[in-house]
Every structure is written in C-alpha cells, then in structure tokens.
Amino acid sequence: MRKSIATVSLSGSLSEKLTAVAAAGFDGVEIFENDLIAGPLSPEEVRARAADLGLSIDLYQPFRDAEAVPEEVFARTLRRAERKFAVMERLGADLLLVCSSVSPDAVDDDALAAEQLHRLAERAAGHGVRIAYEALAWGRHVDTYDHAWRIVEAADHPALGTCLDSFHILSRGSDPRGIESIPGEKIFFLQLADAPRIALDVLQWSRHYRCFPGQGDFDVASLVGHAVRAGYTGPLSLEVFNDVFRQGDAGRTAVDAMRSLRWLEESAGLTEPPAPVVPASFAFAELVTADTEPLRVLLQSLGFSRTGRHATKPVDLWQQGEARVLLSSAGAGRRDGATLAALGLETPDQKGAVLRAESLLAPVVPRRRAPGDAPLDAVAAPDGTELFFCCTEPESGTGWTADFAPGPAEAREPAGITRIDHVALPQPWHQFDEASLFYRSVLGLDPHESLDLPDPFGLLRSRAVSNPEGTLRIALNVAPGPGERDERPQHIALATDDIIATARRVREHGAGLLPIPDNYYDDLEARYDLAPNTLAALRESGILYDRDEYGEFHHCYTVTVGRVFFELVQRTGGYRGYGAQNALVRLAAQHTAERGRPSR
Structure with a gap:
C-alpha cells in the first residue's frame, strides 16, 4: 500500500520535512496547517517542491469545530472553509481532515451535525475537495469512530467520508472490529499511531506520547487489517505527536517511520518481507x-x-x-x-x-x-x-x-560463570523508541513492559527485549531527557549457578564488588522471610535479591571501568525479570563509589 506521513511528526521547516520524507521512501504527505502557515513557501511552491520530490499531498489538516453549531456560527465556519478550500486548490490537495468539534458552541444533535457536514461537503465538492470526518477521542459530543460514521452515513454526500485514526480508536478502548461494517469507499483516510499505555488525560496523552507503530502497546496491526478487509485502499499514513521526535533529526525520524510502516504491513499480513531470524x-x-x-x-x-x-x-x-x-x-x-x-x-x-x-x-x-x-x-x-x-x-x-x-596463556581458575545472561545498553534519550522498534522488527525480539525506575538523579526508563526462550536478553535504558546523565554505564550480566560461591571466588581473585549499604539488607529482612544464614551471606558479598511469581533472582556488581561494569546473576525457578526494584540501590551505590565515599 502507499505510505504517507504527517509533517507534524517531524522536526524542522516544511521544506526540510518534505526532503526527509522523500529520502526515506514515502509516497506522500499530510500537510499540517501550522507547517504551511509558519513557512516562507507559498502553497504553489510547496506543491512544486513536493512534486519534484515525487510526493503527493494526500491530506490537508486539521479543520476544527465545524459541525452541530448554531446557524450564525456555521455561517462563519463556511466562510473559513471557503478560504481553506482555495488554499488547498493552490496546494494541489483534494482531501481535508475535519475533526469532531470540541467547541462549547457545539450541541448534541446528530441530525444537525449531519446536515451541516452535508452542506460543508457540498461547498468542498465545488472546489474538487472531499471531506474526511474524524472523531477526536476528546470530542465534545462525538468521540468514537462508530459515532462519526453514523453521522457521515446520515449526511449522505459523495464528497464526505470518514477518517479512522488508530490513536483515537484504541486509546478509548473502542472495538476496531466494527470498522469492517463501514463501506471501504467511505473510509477516506487512515491515520496510524501507537502509544504506551499510561494513565493520563487522553488529550495530553495524544499531544505528547504518540509513537510509531511497534514502539508502543496498541495493536495497530489488527486495526489496519480490519480497515483493509472493509475495502480501504488508500495510503497508510503516520500521524504522531511526540515531543522527542519533534526535536530529533528529521531524516533519522523519517527512516524510523518507514521501518515502522514496513513492519506494520508485515504484521497486518499485507506483505511478506524476509522473515526475522531470531538470535539464539x-x-x-x-x-x-x-x-x-x-x-x-x-x-x-x-x-x-x-x-x-x-x-x-x-x-x-x-x-x-x-x-x-x-x-x-x-x-x-x-x-x-x-x-x-x-x-x-x-x-x-x-x-x-x-x-x-x-x-x-x-x-x-x-x-x-x-x-x-x-x-x-x-x-x-x-x-x-x-x-x-x-x-x-x-x-x-x-x-x-x-x-x-592460541596466544600466550593467561588462565585463571574459573569462577563459575556459564554464559552471558543479558546486556544493558543505555540509549540516547531521543532514540529510545527507535531502539525499541529496531530490536523488535529487525531481530524479531519480543518487547517487555516499559518501566520507570527511580534514580538518584530522577527517573530511569527501561525496556527489555528478548527472544521467546529468554536465552538472549537486552535491556534498553535511558534517562527521561537530555543532559550529562546521557552517558550512563553499559553492563554485561554474567550467569552463574551459585552466585555466593562465584562472588567469593571473584573476591579471592582480587576483584572489588560494588559495596551495598547495610540499610538495604535491613529492608530485605523486613520484606522477605529469608533464612538468617542466607541473609548474612548476601550481606557479606553485596548480593541483591528479588523474586517474582516464577522464581528468585540474585545479583551483584563489579566496579565500573570506563563506561562498563559486569553484573553476576543467578536465576532460579524461571525468574523472568532483571531485579528492577533494586535499580535505585545499585545506581546510588555506583554514584557513591564514583564520588569515592564509603557506602557502609
């Protein structure tokens, strides 16, 4: 299917965005009105620039607060619309996105909404423009896609259809299976975005935390499948509002977006690229x-x-x-x-x-x-x-x-290490979502839940990816914003079957393990019913402890060399995590060690 992206998803000027989108291989763009208004290029120049780059202008957006308003208000709406239609003619765009109203002037009257949208579509048709009506998740009276479709159906105008937006649909928990009851020719446009599942006002969630499909927690692929089965044949278009993306390099973001769409097409069963080869x-x-x-x-x-x-x-x-x-x-x-x-x-x-x-x-x-x-x-x-x-x-x-x-022998008595359990890779703050999609799509690794972990300097965001067997695990970590803490240490976690014996041998060999405060073990004693001798052994070796419903986890750390330190880990009984609740203790201990102060 054709691929498009909204210019609001990228940073830079409109000209820079168009260049980045074309270089990444997109077929078209949605022009976000603010990008045109704030730029020096005339609509004719934008049209020519897009054509030179091989891009179609698939949508102009957004037109707000149009329907179900008093007649005197609607008269002003039509005047405003006529001027936008003229701009679209100059731009070479023939599809306008109309969002469901959030205006306090709007009334809860579907018949009035349908009648006014019919009149708006009639005006649009006179300019060769069609209207795609979209339900905003925070719309005043229309906030679900099926409600928007009922109004479009009642309006009954050939230049009026609906726009389906995966964020607005999935953020409200609506069932996307109903999309298949909409005639495909009346689905004028399909906008796609993913998002992490967070408890937040839906408007703020939408404005700041959308991401590309495959980077969040929504099942965007199933929604696309429903739209295609309904008969939709238009472009797959990304519309992402994200503070990080809008500060990053536009070219890199566009490539990340194209990777997302290719992965999404595969996940929805629309294409068959080379299958992922999951590392063992x-x-x-x-x-x-x-x-x-x-x-x-x-x-x-x-x-x-x-x-x-x-x-x-x-x-x-x-x-x-x-x-x-x-x-x-x-x-x-x-x-x-x-x-x-x-x-x-x-x-x-x-x-x-x-x-x-x-x-x-x-x-x-x-x-x-x-x-x-x-x-x-x-x-x-x-x-x-x-x-x-x-x-x-x-x-x-x-x-x-x-x-x-074989070179000169430098052998030591083994300490009981068996393999690499996992590695932790700090990510630049503006590339965390890109990395999550990369490991998921390119390597076929499964993403785990995204966690916010306490840190002496604020919060550490972490998301692990792994193969299904758990024999290859990578933890992706990032601070929540730019700054001096971006260069966090990397580490390699080494598995052992007896961490107490391994820690003892490591100390005998001369390695300094990271000291852990006594306060941690006092708290550990309160939280878990551990045998006194077990607790004493953990305290002596600086070993931390965690458990989940599957088993137990013991781990300890070496000092940091450059940007690297080692972690020794023992998993028993199928434990699946990474000791996340101990992250604060480890980070604080490393901070103390960096400052050269005793932690006991």
Whole structure:
C-alpha cells in the first residue's frame, strides 16, 4: 500500500520535512496547517517542491469545530472553509481532515451535525475537495469512530467520508472490529499511531506520547487489517505527536517511520518481507578501550582466561564457559574509556538475517576483512552498537572463533560463570523508541513492559527485549531527557549457578564488588522471610535479591571501568525479570563509589 506521513511528526521547516520524507521512501504527505502557515513557501511552491520530490499531498489538516453549531456560527465556519478550500486548490490537495468539534458552541444533535457536514461537503465538492470526518477521542459530543460514521452515513454526500485514526480508536478502548461494517469507499483516510499505555488525560496523552507503530502497546496491526478487509485502499499514513521526535533529526525520524510502516504491513499480513531470524544467544560481547590493562585485570578476577588472539587485529578472546568477551584496542581513539562496542548474536541463518535487516532499512556496516577472516556481517543499532550475525562452531573450525589463534596463556581458575545472561545498553534519550522498534522488527525480539525506575538523579526508563526462550536478553535504558546523565554505564550480566560461591571466588581473585549499604539488607529482612544464614551471606558479598511469581533472582556488581561494569546473576525457578526494584540501590551505590565515599 502507499505510505504517507504527517509533517507534524517531524522536526524542522516544511521544506526540510518534505526532503526527509522523500529520502526515506514515502509516497506522500499530510500537510499540517501550522507547517504551511509558519513557512516562507507559498502553497504553489510547496506543491512544486513536493512534486519534484515525487510526493503527493494526500491530506490537508486539521479543520476544527465545524459541525452541530448554531446557524450564525456555521455561517462563519463556511466562510473559513471557503478560504481553506482555495488554499488547498493552490496546494494541489483534494482531501481535508475535519475533526469532531470540541467547541462549547457545539450541541448534541446528530441530525444537525449531519446536515451541516452535508452542506460543508457540498461547498468542498465545488472546489474538487472531499471531506474526511474524524472523531477526536476528546470530542465534545462525538468521540468514537462508530459515532462519526453514523453521522457521515446520515449526511449522505459523495464528497464526505470518514477518517479512522488508530490513536483515537484504541486509546478509548473502542472495538476496531466494527470498522469492517463501514463501506471501504467511505473510509477516506487512515491515520496510524501507537502509544504506551499510561494513565493520563487522553488529550495530553495524544499531544505528547504518540509513537510509531511497534514502539508502543496498541495493536495497530489488527486495526489496519480490519480497515483493509472493509475495502480501504488508500495510503497508510503516520500521524504522531511526540515531543522527542519533534526535536530529533528529521531524516533519522523519517527512516524510523518507514521501518515502522514496513513492519506494520508485515504484521497486518499485507506483505511478506524476509522473515526475522531470531538470535539464539550471545556469541560474544566486544569491549573497546585504548588501555586494555584495567579490563584485562578485571576479566582475570572474574575467572576468564585469554584463549586466543585475532590473527590480524589487536583483539583478544577471553572465555569462561559459554561466556566470551573480546577485548580490543582497535578504534579506541574515537571512544572515551572502555565501551561495549559490539555484540555477537548466535544466528541460525546469517544470510537471512542480513536480508531481513536490509529490508527494514538497517544496512550492513561496511567492514574490512583480511584474507581468511570469518565472513561476519553486522548492522548498526540506533545507538551505534554493532550487531554481528555469528555462528560459533569451535570444534569444526568454521566459525568466527577460527580467527583467533592460541596466544600466550593467561588462565585463571574459573569462577563459575556459564554464559552471558543479558546486556544493558543505555540509549540516547531521543532514540529510545527507535531502539525499541529496531530490536523488535529487525531481530524479531519480543518487547517487555516499559518501566520507570527511580534514580538518584530522577527517573530511569527501561525496556527489555528478548527472544521467546529468554536465552538472549537486552535491556534498553535511558534517562527521561537530555543532559550529562546521557552517558550512563553499559553492563554485561554474567550467569552463574551459585552466585555466593562465584562472588567469593571473584573476591579471592582480587576483584572489588560494588559495596551495598547495610540499610538495604535491613529492608530485605523486613520484606522477605529469608533464612538468617542466607541473609548474612548476601550481606557479606553485596548480593541483591528479588523474586517474582516464577522464581528468585540474585545479583551483584563489579566496579565500573570506563563506561562498563559486569553484573553476576543467578536465576532460579524461571525468574523472568532483571531485579528492577533494586535499580535505585545499585545506581546510588555506583554514584557513591564514583564520588569515592564509603557506602557502609
């Protein structure tokens, strides 16, 4: 289907928005009236600019407070409409969005609303314009799509149809199945937006928190399916009001929007792009730093052994069980301190994963390969982390580990670490929703509930994504706004089957674990009926505790090196979370450690 987007969804001038929309591959745009009014380009110039870029102008919007008003008020409405119709003729737009009235002049009279909309449509037809009537979720008397359709049906004018908006429908909890009873030719336009489920006034919810489909919690795909089954053949158009999007780069936002629509078409069964290749686990995590010594010491203290050196690059392979960490000094000059720069993802179909990524506008990262290097392809996540599609077959010698020749032994007694449990990647504040959609659409990972966690500096927003088996988990974290806290630490969580024994061995090997205040354990004793010896062991090792309906979670942390620290975790009984309720304690302890003050 054709793809369109409202200019209100992007930042910048109208000309800049049109350029970004065309570059992302859209077919058309909705012109938001404020963008035209505030810009220097005449309607004729906007029309020419859109045509030069290959864009149609699919909708002009919004026209407000038109129907069910006293006759003297409606006379002024018609005068206003005539001038808008003239602008639309100059602009080359033939469809006007009319929102259900919020005016105090409006009365609760469907017959009057239908009669006045008929008259408005008659005037519009004289200019070659059609009217798409939309129910605002906060409309004074008309606030549901089925109510709006009954008025359109009663008005009975060929130039009058309805506009369906997924936010207005789903935010009110309306059943979208009724869309299929509307004749397809009377659905003049379909506007799409997602949103997180939050308890908020619907107007403020709409104005500030809409997002692209796949980034929120609404089932937009099912709504699209109902519209298509009703016979709708117009464009899929995005209309998103979002404070973050309107401050970000328009080109990047437009690409994110196109990725959303492609994913949405697939989810609604309208297209069949290359299927997602869901990664099975982590093959490795790559740390990059100019000075590798602090991380080398920390890895040894965690019980890792250096098992190989890359044949052509300054990269060492450290391993313990199935947990592999690459320690690299390549390209460290462009980063501050130690950084988690790349993840290897165990991928059953590497070529298929590449095709999927490219179909969703995630191009493969160019790489220089020496003769004999494993043919690994990578894509860049929104925060710049490189994601490698890997196959680890150390015994066959055909996997990526074959690039690493045995080097000088640097072995330590293992500490009981078995694999990488999850990684946490802080996201730039304006790319959090983009990242959520990226991992969901490109990699086929399942998004979890979005959480707001207390932080010594305010709130930390977090959303995890994982494969269905829970063998690959990524936590995406972000502060609620821009500022100095954007550069939060990254961390790698390492699984163990006996965290108390692992923590003891790590301390014996010389690693400093993050001190946790005694106050935490006093509170833990009050909240949970833990055996005294268990509580004493947790207190001694600085281990935090959580439980859910599925099981228990124990975890503790190393000190931070550069931007990176390690977490040791033990899941028992199928625990599914990440110890979110302990986030404040960890963050406060890290803040204290950064300031060099004792936390006990």
